[in-house]
Amino acid sequence: MKAVRLYGPGDLRVIELPVPEIGDGEILVRVKAALICGTDIRMWKNGSGVMPVTLGHEMAGTIERIGVSVRGYYVGQAVAVAPNFGCGTCDACVAGAGQHCPQLKALGIHLDGGFAEFLRVPAAAVAQGNVAPIEVGRGTSFPEAALAEPLSCVYNSFERAHLKPGDSVLVIGAGPIGLLHAKLYALAGAGLVMIHDLNEGRLEACATQDPRFVAIGRDGVAERVGELTRGRGADVIVTAASSAAAQALSFSLAALDARVIFFGGLAAGKEVVGLDTNVIHYKQITVTGTTRQSLPQYRRCLGLICGGTLPVAGVITASYPLEDAALAFEAAARGEGLKSGFLMSGDSEGQGSGGLLGGQS
């Protein structure tokens, strides 16, 4: 099978590998779609703790083979696979937050992931429910189902915002993560969804996805937010960008009792930021952050996508075959379009569901 593997910083190779063997408790998934994320780009540039490794942690496909002790799944079943799994027995895992397990493992980071024709899902991940059946029937595609991973990271952040109906929301950063935030807040009853970015092209691409979104460009940000909120500032502000400047900006645009969420972490060595803490005091704002997602959040987001509640088709703007990994990574690193990924047609094997989850570009 073909796989996109990272061997070192900047050293990404498309190679042939044997199709993985699976053990008793494991599942082999035929990957239909796997999306590229900022984490993949960072790993490509900086290298990673485990190498070589097949990248890709946002994926969906069909079950190809099932270990003899696995129950509840069938061959040919459409599934999305959550990448993170814990030990299963520590307090975090038992609380349903395996993403915080001290022994966390992630497909595509510590173990081979979804940028390949086949993905082996280890027994611990199968047992914890990382393989999530996709409900077929509302025209959802495999790439859209793969968006359950980034969407559930966004959902984790969203839950901390304690959105009230009619709240004004400002999303700083018009990448795919910013767009997913904007879509979720609009769905959940925000009265105003503002998106701010310095990159006019990206801002335009995001803002045109929903007539309710208000784009705010480089100039006069404070004035625009002031006009739109009648001088109050935003009730919820999300920094969907790895930027200290965005964090500082968020404080200055916050309304009384605002919730400010630092979604994007900062690069190592740049994480100490001067912030006006009197804003927290006098405006009584809540500042928080989130990382990754729980499995319940993953399943919930998969339901939002596959049930048609949250249309996400516009988030994916480019798809490539695995062979074009270098092109795909370079385009993603340049910030071209929004979300991109790999689409495996499976045509060479005469496979393909032919149904609504059949791949699309």
Ligand SMILES: [Zn+2]
């Ligand atoms: Zn990701």
Ligand SMILES: [Zn+2]
């Ligand atoms: Zn654990």
